[in-house]
Amino acid sequence: MCDLVYLQVTALCVYPELMKSPDFPEDTKEHARTILGGKCCGGGSLGAYSESVGVEVIRRHVAKYIEDRDGGIKCDYNNVILSGGASEAIKSVMELLNRPVDGKPVGVMVPIPQYPLYSATVAEFGMHQINYYLDEPRAWALDIPELARALEESRSTCIPRLLVVINPGNPTGSVLTRQNIEDIIKFAFENRLIIMADEVYQHNVYAADREFHSFKKVISEMGEPYNTMEMASFMSCSKGYMGECGLRGGYCELLNFDPKVKAMLFKMISAKLCSTVHGQAVMDCVVNPPKPGDPSYELYSQERDAVLSSLKERAALIAETFNSMEGFKCNQVQGAMYAFPQLELPEKAIEAAKAAGQAPDVFYAFQLLENTGICVVPGSGFGQRPGTYHFRTTILPQTPLLKEMLARMQEFHQTFIKKYQ
Amino acid sequence: MCDLVYLQVTALCVYPELMKSPDFPEDTKEHARTILGGKCCGGGSLGAYSESVGVEVIRRHVAKYIEDRDGGIKCDYNNVILSGGASEAIKSVMELLNRPVDGKPVGVMVPIPQYPLYSATVAEFGMHQINYYLDEPRAWALDIPELARALEESRSTCIPRLLVVINPGNPTGSVLTRQNIEDIIKFAFENRLIIMADEVYQHNVYAADREFHSFKKVISEMGEPYNTMEMASFMSCSKGYMGECGLRGGYCELLNFDPKVKAMLFKMISAKLCSTVHGQAVMDCVVNPPKPGDPSYELYSQERDAVLSSLKERAALIAETFNSMEGFKCNQVQGAMYAFPQLELPEKAIEAAKAAGQAPDVFYAFQLLENTGICVVPGSGFGQRPGTYHFRTTILPQTPLLKEMLARMQEFHQTFIKKYQ
Numbered sequence: 001m002c003d004l005v006y007l008q009v010t011a012l013c014v015y016p017e018l019m020k021s022p023d024f025p026e027d028t029k030e031h032a033r034t035i036l037g038g039k040c041c042g043g044g045s046l047g048a049y050s051e052s053v054g055v056e057v058i059r060r061h062v063a064k065y066i067e068d069r070d071g072g073i074k075c076d077y078n079n080v081i082l083s084g085g086a087s088e089a090i091k092s093v094m095e096l097l098n099r100p101v102d103g104k105p106v107g108v109m110v111p112i113p114q115y116p117l118y119s120a121t122v123a124e125f126g127m128h129q130i131n132y133y134l135d136e137p138r139a140w141a142l143d144i145p146e147l148a149r150a151l152e153e154s155r156s157t158c159i160p161r162l163l164v165v166i167n168p169g170n171p172t173g174s175v176l177t178r179q180n181i182e183d184i185i186k187f188a189f190e191n192r193l194i195i196m197a198d199e200v201y202q203h204n205v206y207a208a209d210r211e212f213h214s215f216k217k218v219i220s221e222m223g224e225p226y227n228t229m230e231m232a233s234f235m236s237c238s239k240g241y242m243g244e245c246g247l248r249g250g251y252c253e254l255l256n257f258d259p260k261v262k263a264m265l266f267k268m269i270s271a272k273l274c275s276t277v278h279g280q281a282v283m284d285c286v287v288n289p290p291k292p293g294d295p296s297y298e299l300y301s302q303e304r305d306a307v308l309s310s311l312k313e314r315a316a317l318i319a320e321t322f323n324s325m326e327g328f329k330c331n332q333v334q335g336a337m338y339a340f341p342q343l344e345l346p347e348k349a350i351e352a353a354k355a356a357g358q359a360p361d362v363f364y365a366f367q368l369l370e371n372t373g374i375c376v377v378p379g380s381g382f383g384q385r386p387g388t389y390h391f392r393t394t395i396l397p398q399t400p401l402l403k404e405m406l407a408r409m410q411e412f413h414q415t416f417i418k419k420y421q
Numbered sequence: 422m423c424d425l426v427y428l429q430v431t432a433l434c435v436y437p438e439l440m441k442s443p444d445f446p447e448d449t450k451e452h453a454r455t456i457l458g459g460k461c462c463g464g465g466s467l468g469a470y471s472e473s474v475g476v477e478v479i480r481r482h483v484a485k486y487i488e489d490r491d492g493g494i495k496c497d498y499n500n501v502i503l504s505g506g507a508s509e510a511i512k513s514v515m516e517l518l519n520r521p522v523d524g525k526p527v528g529v530m531v532p533i534p535q536y537p538l539y540s541a542t543v544a545e546f547g548m549h550q551i552n553y554y555l556d557e558p559r560a561w562a563l564d565i566p567e568l569a570r571a572l573e574e575s576r577s578t579c580i581p582r583l584l585v586v587i588n589p590g591n592p593t594g595s596v597l598t599r600q601n602i603e604d605i606i607k608f609a610f611e612n613r614l615i616i617m618a619d620e621v622y623q624h625n626v627y628a629a630d631r632e633f634h635s636f637k638k639v640i641s642e643m644g645e646p647y648n649t650m651e652m653a654s655f656m657s658c659s660k661g662y663m664g665e666c667g668l669r670g671g672y673c674e675l676l677n678f679d680p681k682v683k684a685m686l687f688k689m690i691s692a693k694l695c696s697t698v699h700g701q702a703v704m705d706c707v708v709n710p711p712k713p714g715d716p717s718y719e720l721y722s723q724e725r726d727a728v729l730s731s732l733k734e735r736a737a738l739i740a741e742t743f744n745s746m747e748g749f750k751c752n753q754v755q756g757a758m759y760a761f762p763q764l765e766l767p768e769k770a771i772e773a774a775k776a777a778g779q780a781p782d783v784f785y786a787f788q789l790l791e792n793t794g795i796c797v798v799p800g801s802g803f804g805q806r807p808g809t810y811h812f813r814t815t816i817l818p819q820t821p822l823l824k825e826m827l828a829r830m831q832e833f834h835q836t837f838i839k840k841y842q
Binding site: 007008010011014015017018021023045046047048049050084085087088091095116117120121124238243244245246247248268271272273274275276277278279 | 429439442466467469470506537538541542659665692694695699
């Protein structure tokens, strides 16, 4: 994906000897010096422990990025924690808020389909998962009555405390409207739920009628009493136009957390000393990219635009193709990096799956893999309404490869259907 | 610390464009190509997720390093997990083995003084900490009768399952003899305890009459039935002659774990996808350094030897100086990076501390900080026998600075004693 500029910046950070090289533009050197010179970036090196919550100058840059993103709404860098990918921060915040009451587990409202980190973490910490279904026929919209149903049904078994929202959606590819976000916030407020806003795909919006609204911005603009709600928002360098997932950069912004609770989180994090300082440096490149006039700006903006416009093209292509295939229904990929099509499976295929000891969608995915080499993730890994079958596939392969993949899938599907009809 | 060679290797990994540069020796390029070409190092880039347990070629190099270290005793790379620093692996393994029985918490035997990661993790996971005291008058030796005492006293409150041993010791600076390790292993075997061997300072041994013996090696050489014991050993790129702590490289070797238990650990780790691939690459440099004849060997071995011999000099200096100061007793710093001297505090100082609402050693440390700018960690952060007072300081400052620091401490201590006598 787009990466030349921040690979340069982080290479300079890793090996400052390169500052002498004429091959690195001056702004990348200046950027590396800013990171290395930052308070808590000990000894001007990524090799020293940073403060446990992250290098201060990078946290300040994150805060500035959030302010710019949200039209100037204030962000205090003291509310920002840098983490090894968003996953680490998500797990830490869930662990922090996992305080059962009178033996009743803490309830976490999780969308279905969901990103499996949530179900895994709920299980790991002995929390209770409250499933709410996204509305597939309405482009995976998040319905408030469905939230209410799920919440009410859970009350006897848990203490509902967290509401996870993934926007743009993984695996659904949906992007919430502003109105929908407002309604979710009101619901969370009325039911005293803390919103965990997984916003790692905030740069990945493709649909013409959608844009990204951060929960922070909407909560702030709704004013009293909503702007006093506790909320946590998560971001990563693994998605967007960056896709630098192996480097484990991420951040979390905590809104309106009691200082004592925040102090507990910071203490908890400090046991592991700090997240990768290299990942922190990458995060700095994400939130503080070259500006117009900088020597690297042209290269950066070209790469970014090329990646995002290609993803947009592929997002349209994949949904169109699935919808042209018999037995498939696929919502528009409004954002993120995935399609989550629904497929019809013949009764005999379902029986064959049962005989093989597999869920029908798992059976399908294995058959697909074995016959074509294409790997998709069965819908049951994310959750789906009983009796429906899906899989998740990504829009990450370049267009020609994606076309080839879809053609092979189509061919496989026809053979599969014929076999089990 | 020593770092030129692996900063070069990892800079090449971060920004492979540098392969074209004549400023990098050929062996560093070859090393970077090996890492980037490794199975599971996706797309020849550190930027892709690796397998959750780490890049295969790096795990193989770790296994080879362990074999060479232990005189050829077999190490299967399938037992090696790469992690974000040793801390992450230590926490994962403790969480994995935290299975209370009939409401009784799992007991973890922890040395006193200990490295606070252990007490923090025990608290975080609701485990029970079983303190065993190291024998200060005998150079912080690990006494088996003391282990037995601690274990017996804990049986009514917990299910003892883990025995943490830090060797070389943090904060004690002690290095266990081979005989001592054998006795510990026998004790663990008889009491069905799983040894967690924190061996992150395995390169840091300075005392002429000590050498590093890995628990793996000793267990293996003891033969049946000891060589069937479950054990976990931890290593890091943050210590040794590397000191690259901000990059978060680490590994864990699991010995004799049931495949099903290991599978659970791997599954648990996979929720967070993978540890920083950059940190993994740094770990590769640690376990796979330049060899004699390689263009970088001279530079590497010079740096390594210079760092280690300087640390050895400082280890001797710090203990000698403390022992020359009235009111201080300090064991020889046989290894690791710390001195943990005991200090006598006058009765009036203890009263002043009480009046200030602080533990006496915390009071002393704050007075030292405020009067000299020198920061030490009070012994109560690590644990100490009631009524004794210590602090931990490191041998990391370069010799002239260390001398200046010790002179200032001496001056402060005299003034402090005079004031409270």
